[in-house]
Amino acid sequence: MNSNPENLDEYRVYLRVLADMQLDARFRGKEDVSDVVQDTLMLAHRDLEAFRGTTELERRAWLKKILTHTISNLRKKYRTGKRDVRMERSIDQNLQDSAMILGRQIQGDLTSPSLRLMNKELGERLAEALVQLLEDERTAVMLKHIHGWKVAEIAQHMSRTPESVAGLLRRGLSKLRHAMSDSSHD
8 A cells, every 4th residue: 555644545445344344233224334434534534634653554553543433433323222342342353353253264274372373463464465355255255254144145135146156255265365374474
């Protein structure tokens, strides 16, 4: 990604991946992931002068913080009844959890001790690898392995055959496996 902090639109797909992991299914009928990303980018543009970071990591952390705040506000907006602490999870934690779930699919030979050693860095690498997938591959992989949908549900949602979705999943996981193994050698 470009190092120009004023070109925040280049982070749209990255933020979409993070928002898709974070946005609870209960809100998906009320709020679209694209709208959440758009709101996040609008806030970021508004507050761009306040950003003091200089590195790519600082820019991503700043955008993730704005995204977390945007999603938190949505939860408050739609919350009914008393506070649900389970919903008060950070994007970093969801990213780590998603990395662990997909890590089992991508690197099936990992042992339990090595799974415990996966950390925040793996989540970041996973998000970056997901951004590199074709949109349909990313959608299929995220719905299946992060949100737990069945292949038939994904096929119906994407207006595809189950066989087509299975192909998207195979190709997507293969690309993720390759990207994750390449990034671990950096």
